[in-house]
Amino acid sequence: MRRLTLFFGVVIALLSTTLAPSAQAITTTSICVAYDIGGPGDHSFNDAVAAGIITAKKRSAIVVDATVTIGSDADRELRIRSLVKKGCDLVIVVGSAYAPAVKIVATEYADHQFAIVNDASVDLLNVASLVFAEDQGGYLAGVAAALVSKKAKIGLIGNSSQSSDYESGFIAGARATKKKIAIVTKYGEDSWGALAETMIASGVDVIFLTTAGSGSEVFNVVVGANKNGKKVGLIGVEPDQYVTLAASARKYILASVVKRVDRAVVNVIGEAVAGRSLTDLLDPVLGICGHRYGITGGGIEFSLWSGTVAKFSKAINTAAQKAAKLSTLG
Numbered sequence: 001m002r003r004l005t006l007f008f009g010v011v012i013a014l015l016s017t018t019l020a021p022s023a024q025a026i027t028t029t030s031i032c033v034a035y036d037i038g039g040p041g042d043h044s045f046n047d048a049v050a051a052g053i054i055t056a057k058k059r060s061a062i063v064v065d066a067t068v069t070i071g072s073d074a075d076r077e078l079r080i081r082s083l084v085k086k087g088c089d090l091v092i093v094v095g096s097a098y099a100p101a102v103k104i105v106a107t108e109y110a111d112h113q114f115a116i117v118n119d120a121s122v123d124l125l126n127v128a129s130l131v132f133a134e135d136q137g138g139y140l141a142g143v144a145a146a147l148v149s150k151k152a153k154i155g156l157i158g159n160s161s162q163s164s165d166y167e168s169g170f171i172a173g174a175r176a177t178k179k180k181i182a183i184v185t186k187y188g189e190d191s192w193g194a195l196a197e198t199m200i201a202s203g204v205d206v207i208f209l210t211t212a213g214s215g216s217e218v219f220n221v222v223v224g225a226n227k228n229g230k231k232v233g234l235i236g237v238e239p240d241q242y243v244t245l246a247a248s249a250r251k252y253i254l255a256s257v258v259k260r261v262d263r264a265v266v267n268v269i270g271e272a273v274a275g276r277s278l279t280d281l282l283d284p285v286l287g288i289c290g291h292r293y294g295i296t297g298g299g300i301e302f303s304l305w306s307g308t309v310a311k312f313s314k315a316i317n318t319a320a321q322k323a324a325k326l327s328t329l330g
Contacts, residue, residue, distance in 0.1 A: 052265025138169025
């Protein structure tokens, strides 16, 4: 089946006002990007950010300079400092691993603007956190899992260090669809395959994988289970899971929650071109600012990979209206 992405009705109408850069910008804006390890070509966040940069170039008068970290905290800080010294109007860093380094540099250069992708831990007014409504994505995953589960038993596998947003949304969506559905959640920092095996052995037939990084271990377990006669489907998260899928694995992917990182990048660049920054208050207690992207505005989408779940697209679209109300979005 050709993959189908649900856009949830109001998205197209809102994009022109939410993401369009200011028509009054007449000067060239300097945008700098500090990519995570590997840089563009990783099939993950780096690629998603690079896609946003390409779109932003078509919409605004910008020049872009980029660097790629080798992975150490010291190197990340060095990369950010090198970009600041180039006089960038906005420095975008990719991923939560940059958080400690960007906090150090942004504190020192309080008159410079920074943005960090997929992290909300830096409590500085000049650092915009670009994050996504994971509870909304989790809700849609829960609805889809409950709709397609034949055994009325579904599961979620996540990182121990993750927030509980995916889980809260997943449970809410599943329960709204089938009140008596059994839900199993398991967290760890590795051995994802072993967790998947335990879940499948207990009768789970749909797994929502929310871990960051390569999901190949869990994908292989799902493929093996199906070859052994157990019908198990998987719902993933993009671009968190960077794995090149073989045809043997692709057919067992039911759907995926999609974080539109590219749109967030276009948005924050558009603000920089207009001489503004994203300052929504994401965490009043910690004082973290930026913007949280959700279903409204197209920050969260849901891709249907399988005909098994595609036949429920109408019900999932209806559920998206409820999911969009789970958190307050700009």
